[in-house]
Amino acid sequence: MKTKDIFSNECRNPLIWGLIAVVVIAGFFPLEVKQIVYTLFFFVFGSICLYNFHRCGRIHCQITGHGFLAVGILSLLKILNLIGISWNFLFGLFLLAIVIGYGYEFLQKRKTGGCYCGK
Numbered sequence: 001m002k003t004k005d006i007f008s009n010e011c012r013n014p015l016i017w018g019l020i021a022v023v024v025i026a027g028f029f030p031l032e033v034k035q036i037v038y039t040l041f042f043f044v045f046g047s048i049c050l051y052n053f054h055r056c057g058r059i060h061c062q063i064t065g066h067g068f069l070a071v072g073i074l075s076l077l078k079i080l081n082l083i084g085i086s087w088n089f090l091f092g093l094f095l096l097a098i099v100i101g102y103g104y105e106f107l108q109k110r111k112t113g114g115c116y117c118g119k
Contacts, residue, residue: 004056005116006048019044035079038087042072042094057117059108060101067097 007013019041026037046068053061071093077083078090109115 005058006052006055007058016048035075035087038090039072039075039079042068042075042090046070046072053117058105059115059117060105062117063101063104064097067101068094071097 007016023037023041026034029037046065049061049065049068051065052058053065071090074083074085074093075087075090078085078087105115
């Protein structure tokens, strides 16, 4: 069975890992550059996840997509000095979204045998 899940395509996976590599490399640049790259990363990854959820119904994408976009909004507010939270806290929220998203998907897969919503 052919899936619409964009993460099941071997050609796209290097692009996804490339985005992660950009974030890691950004860690070696000045703070201003890091902040912009991190914020864009949260928005891009959140958008990719929501796009994938609407495409194929992957359970974790619904949770991680919204979570990553929320972290993107918070990081933008941080850059604009409208809130005073640390980048460690933001990355903690990012990881929390991953744990909750994949954790829920794991439980659903055990319960239903699949990791996709009824699409």
